[in-house]
Amino acid sequence: MDNVRNFCIIAHIDHGKSTLADRLIQACNAVEERKFRDQILDQMDIERERGITIKSNTVTLLYDAQDGERYKLNLIDTPGHVDFSHEVRRSLMSCEGALLVVDASQGVEAQTVANLYLALEYDLELVPVINKIDLPSADIDRVAEEIDEDLGLDPFEAVQTSAKNGVGIDNVLEAIVTKLPAPQGDPAAPLQALIFDAQYDAYRGVVLLVRVKEGTLRPGRKIQLMHTEKEYDVEEVGLLQLERKKDDKLEAGAVGYVIAGIKAVRDIAIGDTITEADNAAAEPLPGYKEAKPVVFSSIYPMSTDDYEDLTKALDKLALNDAAITYEKDSSSALGFGFRCGFLGLLHLDVVQERLKREYGLSLLLSAPSVKYRVLLEDGEELEVENPMFFPDPANIATTWEPFIKAAIMMPERYIGAVMDLCRERRGVNTTFSYLAVGRVELTSEMPLAEVLFDFYDKLKTITQGYGSFDYELLDYRESDLVKVDILVNSEPVDALAQLVHRDKARQRALHYCEKLAETIPKQQFKIAIQGAIGGKIIARSTIGAFRKDVTAKCYGGDITRKRKLLEKQREGKKRMKMVGAVEIPQAAFVAVLKSETDK
Amino acid sequence: MLPGVYLHVPFCATVCPYCDFAVLVGDGDRRERFVASLIREIELWGTATTPELVGADTIYFGGGTPSMLAPEQLGRILEALRARLPVAREPWISLEANPEDVTVESARAWSDLGIRTLSLGVQSFDRKALEFLGRVHDPDAGRRAVELALEAGFDSVSIDLIYGLPGQDEAAWRADLEAALALGPDHLSCYQLTVHRKTVFGVRKRRGELVEMPDDQQAELFLFTHRFLNDAGFQGYEVSNFARAPEHRSRHNMKYWNHTPYLGLGPSAHSYSGRRRWWNHRSVGPWERAIEAGERPVQESEELSDRQLALESVMLKMRTYAGVDLAETRGEVGLDPAIDRAVLERLIAGDLVVRAGSVIRPTVRGLAVADTLARDLLS
Numbered sequence: 001m002d003n004v005r006n007f008c009i010i011a012h013i014d015h016g017k018s019t020l021a022d023r024l025i026q027a028c029n030a031v032e033e034r035k036f037r038d039q040i041l042d043q044m045d046i047e048r049e050r051g052i053t054i055k056s057n058t059v060t061l062l063y064d065a066q067d068g069e070r071y072k073l074n075l076i077d078t079p080g081h082v083d084f085s086h087e088v089r090r091s092l093m094s095c096e097g098a099l100l101v102v103d104a105s106q107g108v109e110a111q112t113v114a115n116l117y118l119a120l121e122y123d124l125e126l127v128p129v130i131n132k133i134d135l136p137s138a139d140i141d142r143v144a145e146e147i148d149e150d151l152g153l154d155p156f157e158a159v160q161t162s163a164k165n166g167v168g169i170d171n172v173l174e175a176i177v178t179k180l181p182a183p184q185g186d187p188a189a190p191l192q193a194l195i196f197d198a199q200y201d202a203y204r205g206v207v208l209l210v211r212v213k214e215g216t217l218r219p220g221r222k223i224q225l226m227h228t229e230k231e232y233d234v235e236e237v238g239l240l241q242l243e244r245k246k247d248d249k250l251e252a253g254a255v256g257y258v259i260a261g262i263k264a265v266r267d268i269a270i271g272d273t274i275t276e277a278d279n280a281a282a283e284p285l286p287g288y289k290e291a292k293p294v295v296f297s298s299i300y301p302m303s304t305d306d307y308e309d310l311t312k313a314l315d316k317l318a319l320n321d322a323a324i325t326y327e328k329d330s331s332s333a334l335g336f337g338f339r340c341g342f343l344g345l346l347h348l349d350v351v352q353e354r355l356k357r358e359y360g361l362s363l364l365l366s367a368p369s370v371k372y373r374v375l376l377e378d379g380e381e382l383e384v385e386n387p388m389f390f391p392d393p394a395n396i397a398t399t400w401e402p403f404i405k406a407a408i409m410m411p412e413r414y415i416g417a418v419m420d421l422c423r424e425r426r427g428v429n430t431t432f433s434y435l436a437v438g439r440v441e442l443t444s445e446m447p448l449a450e451v452l453f454d455f456y457d458k459l460k461t462i463t464q465g466y467g468s469f470d471y472e473l474l475d476y477r478e479s480d481l482v483k484v485d486i487l488v489n490s491e492p493v494d495a496l497a498q499l500v501h502r503d504k505a506r507q508r509a510l511h512y513c514e515k516l517a518e519t520i521p522k523q524q525f526k527i528a529i530q531g532a533i534g535g536k537i538i539a540r541s542t543i544g545a546f547r548k549d550v551t552a553k554c555y556g557g558d559i560t561r562k563r564k565l566l567e568k569q570r571e572g573k574k575r576m577k578m579v580g581a582v583e584i585p586q587a588a589f590v591a592v593l594k595s596e597t598d599k
Numbered sequence: 600m601l602p603g604v605y606l607h608v609p610f611c612a613t614v615c616p617y618c619d620f621a622v623l624v625g626d627g628d629r630r631e632r633f634v635a636s637l638i639r640e641i642e643l644w645g646t647a648t649t650p651e652l653v654g655a656d657t658i659y660f661g662g663g664t665p666s667m668l669a670p671e672q673l674g675r676i677l678e679a680l681r682a683r684l685p686v687a688r689e690p691w692i693s694l695e696a697n698p699e700d701v702t703v704e705s706a707r708a709w710s711d712l713g714i715r716t717l718s719l720g721v722q723s724f725d726r727k728a729l730e731f732l733g734r735v736h737d738p739d740a741g742r743r744a745v746e747l748a749l750e751a752g753f754d755s756v757s758i759d760l761i762y763g764l765p766g767q768d769e770a771a772w773r774a775d776l777e778a779a780l781a782l783g784p785d786h787l788s789c790y791q792l793t794v795h796r797k798t799v800f801g802v803r804k805r806r807g808e809l810v811e812m813p814d815d816q817q818a819e820l821f822l823f824t825h826r827f828l829n830d831a832g833f834q835g836y837e838v839s840n841f842a843r844a845p846e847h848r849s850r851h852n853m854k855y856w857n858h859t860p861y862l863g864l865g866p867s868a869h870s871y872s873g874r875r876r877w878w879n880h881r882s883v884g885p886w887e888r889a890i891e892a893g894e895r896p897v898q899e900s901e902e903l904s905d906r907q908l909a910l911e912s913v914m915l916k917m918r919t920y921a922g923v924d925l926a927e928t929r930g931e932v933g934l935d936p937a938i939d940r941a942v943l944e945r946l947i948a949g950d951l952v953v954r955a956g957s958v959i960r961p962t963v964r965g966l967a968v969a970d971t972l973a974r975d976l977l978s
Contacts, residue, residue, distance in 0.1 A: 525945070547815060548815075550821075550918070550967060550968060551970060552791045557863055557869040558869045558878070560901060566973060567910070
């Protein structure tokens with residue numbers, strides 16, 4: 001056990017975490033050169049493309065240290081985004097130490113600080129790493145100062161690296177061995193193993209990634225998951241060395257995998273504790289928290305024929321995404337679909353991408369919503385995340401919406417514009433503090449719903465890319481909430497209904513009306529598009545009728561071309577959604593719904 | 600109705616900037632070779648045409664500019680047709696002609712060939728408009744051509760006009776129409792300018808040098824044209840066609856609109872036998888080579904399903920004032936064209952069509968959107 005180190009790498013996005021991981025893996029020859037590829041721990045295409053880690057990953061490295069000993073270094077990769085912070089927590093709980101990577105030119109960023117606090121919460125020993133020292137803009141002295149002042153870590157302990165060029169990698173490995181503590185625990189004690197991640201294998205079912213805290217995990221034993229109280233037989237345990245390496249046991253201190261005939265990731269809970277059924281530990285490990293979706297959106301197939309495929313795809317996807325929730329939903333405009341819950345906007349984005357790429361589906365997503373609380377006049381309390389189920393305003397006593405604490409870090413010169421943005425997004429208690437000369441952290445309490453709509457993009461624009469954003473959920477606060485309906489020739493389009501703050505209702509309704517007017521093609525009659533709260537019209541636009549659509553000459557009897565065009569149009573009509581007598585192309589829904597999130 | 604024969608003559612003195620038909624500029628030798636190939640194509644069809652095409656009673660020379668062929672060449676083509684194809688004894692022959700080709704001599708010669716309808720590609724009586732359209736004749740030449748044609752005693756003299764040019768207003772177009780009517784023709788074809796992609800105008804449009812008339816103005820001008828000509832005694836009978844009296848309606852073109860079979864000869868020509876459509880190679884080269892090899896120069900063909908026939912029937916008939924008689928279509932196609940009742944009611948309410956028994960007829964406003972009527976009406 002003394003020769004084991006369990007550690008993770010934490011960093012602000014793009015500070016070089018994955019590259020550093022790549023170099024550590026290469027330095028320990030954990031993978032043959034010809035099989036190596038960049039971001040080797042990121043297995044999904046989306047992770048590679050976006051340069052982010054979504055699923056945590058783990059690898060055991062064998063390292064021959066300068067003291068002549070061979071060490072097992074368990075590198076537990078953590079997701080790099082706030083949406084997945086519960087996964088980060090699970091990963092941190094499996095470690096004794098962490099490498100805290102700071103970019104030599106960017107310095108300490110919002111997430112660096114947030115991650116530091118997380119790491120301290122779990123009592124991790126930290127080794128700062130100043131990465132990207134090869135950059136011309138690298139300012140090692142300033143960054144060392146920030147490490148000292150902003151993070152409270154000893155800058156002299158910092159290892160300087162250029163992961164890209166492979167500089168300083170040996171020093172990092174030595175620091176892991178010498179500065180991070182070995183795990184503790186008793187192999188003979190009752191079993192306590194933390195599930196910090198799960199993967200899905202088409203042949204073996206769920207593969208649990210675990211950190212054994214106490215006791216020993218062996219194949220053939222009956223285990224119990226302490227929170228779900230389900231029992232399974234252990235089929236196989238082993239180490240993760242990019243591929244699974246079967247072993248005869250996992251002892252206290254070890255990080256590895258367990259296969260136990262579990263069918264779907266849904267059946268287990270990340271953060272749960274494994275114990276032995278007939279020699280159970282007295283208590284589960286602390287820190288179990290259910291991952292609760294906070295962002296909701298309805299997903300519809302572009303073509304109603306694809307509903308079955310979407311169902312299958314979601315079932316499959318949920319096998320290795322324990323956080324997504326979905327239930328059947330139907331819209332009169334868009335047909336059958338699913339109301340889905342996500343951990344955040346990035347999670348939503350990732351799921352959507354995966355459904356498109358891995359399952360070849362063409363999808364339509366309704367505007368993302370948060371979960372509101374509603375108190376009715378008769379005293380009943382409801383949670384509403386789907387505008388379709390928003391009660392009649394006449395029966396509502398009070399409504400609440402979730403608030404977040406947003407932390408935005410940026411160079412000082414953008415503070416005015418960012419404060420304006422926060423105010424515009426109904427931010428309150430906005431304060432700021434200087435992190436270092438010229439760098440400011442602004443915190444603001446704002447409704448989560450306001451962040452769902454292009455907030456991050458706006459922030460990036462305003463700060464010319466220098467602003468970073470992080471948030472945590474605070475609480476529910478009273479809010480004057482209304483349901484905005486969009487009517488096309490007086491018929492409400494259910495998929496476009498949304499819940500917004502009264503002050504924002506007109507603006508949002510106007511935006512929808514204008515977008516629809518731009519994207520719905522002219523038809524043989526005039527189309528009125530209206531935004532309404534209850535019976536009151538708050539925004540409108542009109543699409544004039546087209547009055548000319550005829551080929552002047554049916555030349556030389558070429559009827560085929562004309563008929564084929566007509567057949568194509570008729571085919572296209574099938575993909576149109578009929579609202580009353582108005583044909584709305586899918587593109588109009590896409591344009592309206594997209595414009596809010598991806599402006 | 601008996602079937603018709605269409606002959607495509609691809610030659611033009613110059614290629615007009617708006618034209619996307621199969622045309623080329625060719626010298627005398629080229630034209631002679633073409634005539635020989637066309638006669639050979641007629642022979643290749645011979646009596647083996649499908650029964651639906653037997654007894655054709657209209658022959659239409661279109662183009663291009665068929666008037667660029669010498670009367671003697673036209674004569675040989677007609678002779679071959681009569682000798683080789685099962686055409687009627689006295690077919691109604693129509694010829695498209697450009698004003699500059701109309702002389703006392705040529706008109707007499709055409710008349711002697713048995714040509715009954717002369718369709719003149721005048722396009723406009725406005726000098727500026729003609730320049731814009733890239734036409735080689737001037738307004739006076741257009742007028743003279745019409746006068747000569749009328750004096751030569753053709754059964755029908757038709758004038759082709761183009762309207763809806765960029766910047767053209769109602770007054771300018773009205774003046775053009777009045778100039779045409781003043782000459783006393785029997786028939787008018789008024790085509791609204793369409794900018795096709797693969798034309799000079801198409802290129803200029805993409806470059807932003809040519810801005811098309813806005814849709815709303817085009818619609819206004821379309822409605823004006825029908826109103827004005829109907830009031831002037833030129834009864835409209837199709838989207839772009841107007842006749843002084845029913846007997847002056849284009850006997851051949853009517854066949855396209857009421858689903859009557861026709862045989863198309865010459866490059867790019869289309870044929871329809873009532874079940875099948877086929878079309879010749881578009882360019883003269885491949886068309887000629889196929890004929891040289893002793894093959895019919897057909898590029899492709901398609902067999903129509905009942906549904907497709909029904910769609911075509913409604914689509915084509917909704918281009919005409921007469922509209923579609925659903926009972927008749929049912930008999931013809933063997934399939935009930937399933938009309939979407941809700942759409943029909945909406946179109947009636949919107950004053951786009953009227954219904955009388957089993958007949959659905961477009962109004963003039965309906966004709967302006969004729970391309971959408973069949974699409975929407977059929978469920």
